[in-house]
Amino acid sequence: MRDMAQNTQGDQMPALPRLGGRRSSYRERVADALRAALIAGELRPGEVYSAPSLAARFGVSATPVREAMLDLAKEGLVDTVPNKGFRVTAVSDRQLDEYTHVRALIEIPTVVDLARTADRVSLEALRPAAREIVTAAVAGDLIAYVEADTRFHLGLLALAGNAHLVEVVADLRKRSRLYGLTALVEAGRLLASAEEHLELLDALLERDEKAVHAIMTRHLGHVRSLWAATD
Known part of the structure; x- marks a missing residue:
């Protein structure tokens, strides 16, 4: 068995991590x-x-x-x-637009409501993940970036108490994966999006619903622009 993955032309791909355990x-x-x-x-x-x-x-x-x-x-x-x-599978521009639209319909009002309902302790518990996102963006660590970003956003939505909502958004995030971001990391363009997580958290703690709405709207639009730049 050859120790490589193949495409239809026989190209090699970088080695993947070996797994242990049960x-x-x-x-x-x-x-x-x-x-x-x-x-x-x-x-x-x-x-x-x-x-x-x-x-x-x-x-x-x-x-x-x-x-x-x-x-x-x-x-x-x-x-x-x-x-x-x-x-x-490749993800088309139309699909990305549709995923972003559905996420906006779900996430923006849900997160705005959290400005009124979420307790400070639960919100502050998300700060380490928000900081990890920024650290990963600075380091250019794409996998760490996406992992921390996922923990932050799904953790935030979980505060609304609707497990099915979190499941739907998690699926949308998987389908709109951020592949091919190497060029963006090299250009330093992930940092602005990363810092929005801390900005959003501060607005939630200040109970500023208008600011939360504005940040969430900007953030989802920013994310979509990052996807577009990878095409």
């Missing part, structure tokens, strides 16, 4: 690692990767890799290619 955890952990590879641009849109070659990278059998890829297929991140493997 077999029962492989599927979820492999899926997380594959998402990280998508974010970092190691798995590129339009290319086909085989389960056996990815399994060699993880040091596991092909079965949990196939299962993880099927999970990603349900999220719209990959498509199955009979007898070859899985093709990483």
